[in-house]
Each structure stands twice: as structure tokens, then as C-alpha cells.
Amino acid sequence: MSSLGATMNTLRPLCRCSVGVGLLVLAACGSDSGGSVGPPPAATTLSLNDGNHQSAAPGAAVATAPSVKVADANDNPVSGVAVTFAVTSGGGSITGPNQTTNSSGIAAVGSWTLGAAPGSNTLSAAAAGLSGSPVTFTAIAESGALVNFTAGGVHTCALTEAGKAYCWGWNRFGQLGNGDNAPTSVPIAVHGGLRFSTLSAGGAHTCGLTLAGAAYCWGNNGTGQLGYGGVQPSSTPVAVVGGLAFTALTAGGTSNYADYGHTCGLTAEGKAYCWGDGGIGQLGHGVFSASNVPVPVRGGLTFRQLAAGDFFTCGLTISGAAYCWGMNDLGQLGNGTNESTSAPVAVSAELSFSALSAGGDHICALTSAGVAYCWGWNDFGQLGDGTEITPFVPVRTSGGHTFAKLAIGGGYSCALTSAGRVYCWGRNQYGQVGNAGNTDVLSPVPVRGELAFSSLSAGGWHTCGPTTEGDVYCWGNNEHGQLGNGSNTNSNVPVALTQPPAATGMTVSRE
Numbered sequence: 001m002s003s004l005g006a007t008m009n010t011l012r013p014l015c016r017c018s019v020g021v022g023l024l025v026l027a028a029c030g031s032d033s034g035g036s037v038g039p040p041p042a043a044t045t046l047s048l049n050d051g052n053h054q055s056a057a058p059g060a061a062v063a064t065a066p067s068v069k070v071a072d073a074n075d076n077p078v079s080g081v082a083v084t085f086a087v088t089s090g091g092g093s094i095t096g097p098n099q100t101t102n103s104s105g106i107a108a109v110g111s112w113t114l115g116a117a118p119g120s121n122t123l124s125a126a127a128a129g130l131s132g133s134p135v136t137f138t139a140i141a142e143s144g145a146l147v148n149f150t151a152g153g154v155h156t157c158a159l160t161e162a163g164k165a166y167c168w169g170w171n172r173f174g175q176l177g178n179g180d181n182a183p184t185s186v187p188i189a190v191h192g193g194l195r196f197s198t199l200s201a202g203g204a205h206t207c208g209l210t211l212a213g214a215a216y217c218w219g220n221n222g223t224g225q226l227g228y229g230g231v232q233p234s235s236t237p238v239a240v241v242g243g244l245a246f247t248a249l250t251a252g253g254t255s256n257y258a259d260y261g262h263t264c265g266l267t268a269e270g271k272a273y274c275w276g277d278g279g280i281g282q283l284g285h286g287v288f289s290a291s292n293v294p295v296p297v298r299g300g301l302t303f304r305q306l307a308a309g310d311f312f313t314c315g316l317t318i319s320g321a322a323y324c325w326g327m328n329d330l331g332q333l334g335n336g337t338n339e340s341t342s343a344p345v346a347v348s349a350e351l352s353f354s355a356l357s358a359g360g361d362h363i364c365a366l367t368s369a370g371v372a373y374c375w376g377w378n379d380f381g382q383l384g385d386g387t388e389i390t391p392f393v394p395v396r397t398s399g400g401h402t403f404a405k406l407a408i409g410g411g412y413s414c415a416l417t418s419a420g421r422v423y424c425w426g427r428n429q430y431g432q433v434g435n436a437g438n439t440d441v442l443s444p445v446p447v448r449g450e451l452a453f454s455s456l457s458a459g460g461w462h463t464c465g466p467t468t469e470g471d472v473y474c475w476g477n478n479e480h481g482q483l484g485n486g487s488n489t490n491s492n493v494p495v496a497l498t499q500p501p502a503a504t505g506m507t508v509s510r511e
Contacts, residue, residue, distance in 0.1 A: 043071040043463045046130040047178055047308035049106055055140040055162065055391030059116045061347035066137040067108035068125045076106025078089050083127045085109040090141065094237055114141040118161040144500050146187065148464055151459025152254030154480045158187070165208060167502055169482030173204045173258065175219030181235060185481025185488060188500045191236045201459065202261045203253025208237070213245030225261035225276030226290025231292055240300025242294045244273060248314025251310030252282065255360035255410030256460040264313055265294065270302035272315055279341030280311045281328030288342050298343040307358035312361055315344070322365060330361050331392035334375040338392060341387030348393045349373065359458065370402030381442030382412050382426030388442065398443045409458030415444065420468055421450030430461045431492025432476030438492055448493045464497065472497035
């Protein structure tokens with residue numbers, strides 16, 4: 001063998017060689033004396049790359065196939081690593097469960113189809129011996145149907161089964177939360193991608209609780225009712241300051257007092273905090289002044305429910321005793337006087353209540369037997385006792401009905417029986433009583449339509465709720481499209497809501 005051939009044989013395991021005319025070219029070579037090519041970098045970590053926190057309709061595939069990244073100790077991508085994907089909850093399915101990372105260190109499942117039932121789905125990805133393994137992807141299967149409603153002054157909001165928020169109606173202050181100030185007569189998604197457990201709409205602002213209990217608000221903020229520490233409005237959700245975790249929220253100003261408003265929240269320990277307009281004592285913190293951050297309600301009481309009216313607030317203690325604070329010129333506090341107070345006072349009633357709901361200037365409560373009592377302003381018969389006399393203490397509604405739920409609006413009242421039938425009474429100039437008329441009603445009358453509802457919410461002059469069949473109906477004032485049926489025409493009987501389209505492959509963030 002020639003000396004050139006011997007040289008090539010010697011170097012062949014170490015490099016790639018080419019021979020030109022009278023020239024030997026060695027490329028990317030090592031040598032016995034200069035060191036050899038090292039092994040590939042060692043994989044150390046597995047992490048999420050893309051496709052987390054998505055949503056799709058039940059039984060549909062998410063838009064982005066979940067993927068992971070494998071890297072070495074210097075965060076350089078590592079190829080050729082085996083990754084196994086598996087559905088861990090929700091009952092969905094995947095294609096291509098066994099993957100190998102590419103030159104960018106990425107491995108993606110073929111596809112992920114969510115389970116047939118609404119709710120959370122999870123997917124895991126694992127790589128043996130790597131830090132961070134397994135990683136988990138979460139997705140929400142949701143139909144997009146609205147099931148949880150809150151009616152404000154002249155706007156309405158609702159949640160899907162998975163907690164996505166939609167609003168419609170008046171939007172001058174951004175109370176629809178969609179990033180602008182234009183009204184809409186059909187539901188539109190709230191910006192920010194947050195998932196909420198509950199919503200509460202006030203006169204011109206809206207607040208919601210995330211699944212972790214964090215409070216966010218949007219809309220008008222002239223008196224600090226958004227609770228973020230400033231007084232500028234916001235057309236998208238902003239976090240309430242203070243780091244408090246709440247189990248319930250209530251937003252006041254339901255009669256569309258757009259320049260005012262307050263909000264209160266309840267902690268898991270039953271402590272009440274309020275923020276916003278407090279000039280008439282509605283924050284309950286012992287002084288007649290506003291606060292743009294949450295302040296504790298005085299008195300050391302432990303509550304299980306709160307309800308905010310226009311300029312007052314009430315709460316039920318664990319024992320079922322009712323306390324109220326704030327404006328009392330029309331007997332809203334139910335304590336037998338018309339003197340306003342900035343701290344809770346007991347409602348004058350030898351009664352124990354199981355639930356309450358506040359409207360503009362009146363409030364109603366249910367006993368454990370389902371009997372409704374109301375107090376406050378009664379010029380339109382909104383207390384339901386058959387009169388237009390304003391008492392300063394609770395009075396029983398007439399008709400002998402028993403109810404399971406209450407929904408109190410601005411000058412009128414509604415209630416739901418255990419069978420799902422709705423009765424309303426009080427002011428009716430826009431048809432908010434739902435009885436096909438426009439005359440005020442002094443005692444409970446059934447809403448037209450023979451519909452069975454599962455819940456109900458009353459706003460300034462309109463009412464909305466889902467039926468037991470899953471449809472949604474609204475009635476009353478519709479000047480700004482708050483009935484959500486694509487029109488601006490009032491209706492004195494229930495009309496069907498235009499539901500938002502089903503979720504299809506939407507990527508969201510989740511608190």
C-alpha cells in the first residue's frame with residue numbers, strides 16, 4: 001500500500017478526507033496527537049415548549065399539538081431523545097404518543113383530542129432520567145354555552161362551563177371588558193384569557209373571581225370600585241390589590257348609577273372587605289369615605305353571603321342574621337330607622353335567613369322555608385306585599401309562594417321556585433316583570449312562557465337566566481342590547497339570547 005493510502009486508512013476513523021491533484025484535504029478531523037471528536041451533549045432537562053392552556057369543543061382536537069423541549073446543562077437542544085405522551089385525565093385521545101426530539105430538541109405529540117364531556121383535560125410527556133419529567137399540559141373542553149349570569153345596570157355578563165367570561169350591552173366605561181367602549185347586542189369575550197369561578201356586574205363595572213380566588217374588575221372606576229389603587233376606568237380586567245383570596249363578590253350600583261359604584265368580597269373565613277364609593281357608608285369600614293383598595297368591614301362579624309345595592313350593602317351571618325350598612329333614607333338597612341350608617345347594623349326581624357339579594361334601593365331575603373321578606377323602597381310595589389308603602393323593616397311578600405332563589409333589580413324583584421318557575425313584581429315600564437305587560441305589579445306574578453329556569457339574575461331594568469334545557473332567555477329593557485338577542489328592542493316576555501359560538505381550538509391563559 002502506498003504511503004498516501006496508509007495515511008488515509010489511519011485517519012479514516014477520525015475524519016473525512018478528500019484527495020485533490022497532489023493535495024490532501026482534511027476536514028473536521030482530529031488526530032491521535034490533537035484529540036478526538038467528543039460524544040454528543042448529555043440531555044438533562046425536559047420542559048414545556050408549546051400547546052399548554054388551550055381550549056376546544058368537547059370531542060375536538062386542540063389547535064396546537066403539545067410539544068416539549070429537551071436540553072443539556074447549558075440549555076442547548078439535544079436531539080434523539082425518546083419522549084412518551086399520555087392522556088392523564090378528561091378521557092380524550094392522542095395520536096403519535098412515542099416521539100423523538102429533533103435537531104432543535106423538540107418533540108410534539110401527533111394530535112390531542114379532548115374528552116366528550118365539558119371540563120379539564122390533562123396530558124403528560126415523560127423522558128426517562130431527565131429533570132422536569134414528566135411535564136403536564138392542561139386544556140379545557142367547553143361547548144361555549146353560557147351558564148352563569150350576572151345582570152348589571154344596562155349590561156350583562158356570563159361564564160361558560162369552563163369559566164370563560166362574555167359580556168354584552170352598554171359599554172361606555174369598558175364594563176364589557178373587551179378592550180373598547182362600543183356597545184354590543186350579542187355576547188363578546190372578555191379580554192385577558194382569565195378563567196373565572198363567578199362574576200358580579202354593577203351599575204357600570206364588572207368584577208370576577210379566578211379559580212384561585214383572585215379578584216379582577218373592569219369598567220368605570222370614578223370612585224375606586226375596581227380596587228386596583230387608582231381611579232381611572234379600564235376596558236380590560238385589572239387585579240384588585242391586597243393579595244386577598246375571596247370566595248364571593250358583589251358589585252353595587254345595579255340601577256345604573258354610572259358615576260358611582262362599590263364592590264365587596266368575602267373571604268373563606270367569612271370576613272368582608274369592600275372598596276369603591278363609601279360616601280354614604282356603603283363600604284362599612286366605619287367612615288363615610290371612598291377607598292380605591294379593599295378595606296375590612298367593621299364589627300368583627302363572620303358572613304356567609306354579601307349583597308350590594310346602589311348605595312348600601314347587606315350580609316348574612318353564619319347563623320342567618322341579616323346586617324346592613326350604608327344609605328338608609330328609604331329603609332334599605334331594615335333596622336326601623338332612616339339613618340345611614342358606616343358600620344353594620346342588625347336588620348329588625350325575628351327571622352333567620354338562608355339567602356338574600358339586593359337591588360337598587362331595596363333588598364329581599366329568603367327563610368329556610370323559602371318564604372320571601374323584603375325591605376326598603378316600595379314606590380313601585382317592589383317589596384311584593386301588595387302595597388306601595390315603604391316600611392323600614394322587612395315585610396312578607398304576598399301570594400303564599402315559596403321560593404328557592406332570588407334576583408332583585410332596580411325597582412323590581414324576581415324569584416325562582418324549586419320547580420324552576422319565575423315570578424316577578426314591582427316596576428314594569430320596560431317589561432322587566434316579564435308578564436307581557438308594562439304596568440307595575442304589587443305582588444308576585446308568573447313570567448310568561450312556561451319556561452323552567454335553573455338560575456336567574458336581575459339588573460337595572462332587565463333579567464336573564466338559563467333554563468333547565470340549557471337555553472338562555474332575557475327580558476326587560478334592551479336600549480343598549482343588554483338582552484343579548486342582537487337587537488335593541490325592549491321585550492316584556494322572555495326572548496332567546498344569541499349564544500356565542502362553540503370554542504374551537506382557542507389558546508387561553510388560566511389563573
